[in-house]
Amino acid sequence: MKPTAVPNHFQTAQCSECGTGVARLPTVVEFDGQEVHVFDPVFCASCLLSLCERYSVDCANCGGKIPPYSQVGVLKTGTGTSQFVHMTTACSTVGSAFHGYLGKGSLGDFYQVEAC
Numbered sequence: 001m002k003p004t005a006v007p008n009h010f011q012t013a014q015c016s017e018c019g020t021g022v023a024r025l026p027t028v029v030e031f032d033g034q035e036v037h038v039f040d041p042v043f044c045a046s047c048l049l050s051l052c053e054r055y056s057v058d059c060a061n062c063g064g065k066i067p068p069y070s071q072v073g074v075l076k077t078g079t080g081t082s083q084f085v086h087m088t089t090a091c092s093t094v095g096s097a098f099h100g101y102l103g104k105g106s107l108g109d110f111y112q113v114e115a116c
């Protein structure tokens with residue numbers, strides 16, 4: 001009788017949301033005209049897309065969506081709140097105070113990696 005279990009070296013990573021096997025990393029989805037690549041944590045394409053829909057923030061400069069798990073520029077406003085901009089030359093102005101990494105749940109998982 002042939003074993004049906006998948007040998008170890010064929011095992012794939014598992015989506016951390018739904019447990020579906022993910023054969024190839026990074027997971028790439030297209031969201032709001034942008035390609036989103038995520039290595040870690042592991043998501044299948046449909047979970048990543050739904051995370052993008054739930055957790056994206058608006059770019060303060062161009063008004064487009066910034067997907068989670070991507071680099072962002074952060075602007076501190078005079079009122080103590082933060083605004084996010086794309087990390088592109090078009091959107092990230094010289095006045096940006098911080099560069100960071102936007103995670104799931106926006107500011108709750110926001111990592112500041114550099115301060116100018």
Ligand SMILES: [Zn+2]
Binds near residue numbers: 043
């Ligand atoms: Zn999934």
Ligand SMILES: [Zn+2]
Binds near residue numbers: 060
């Ligand atoms: Zn932008």
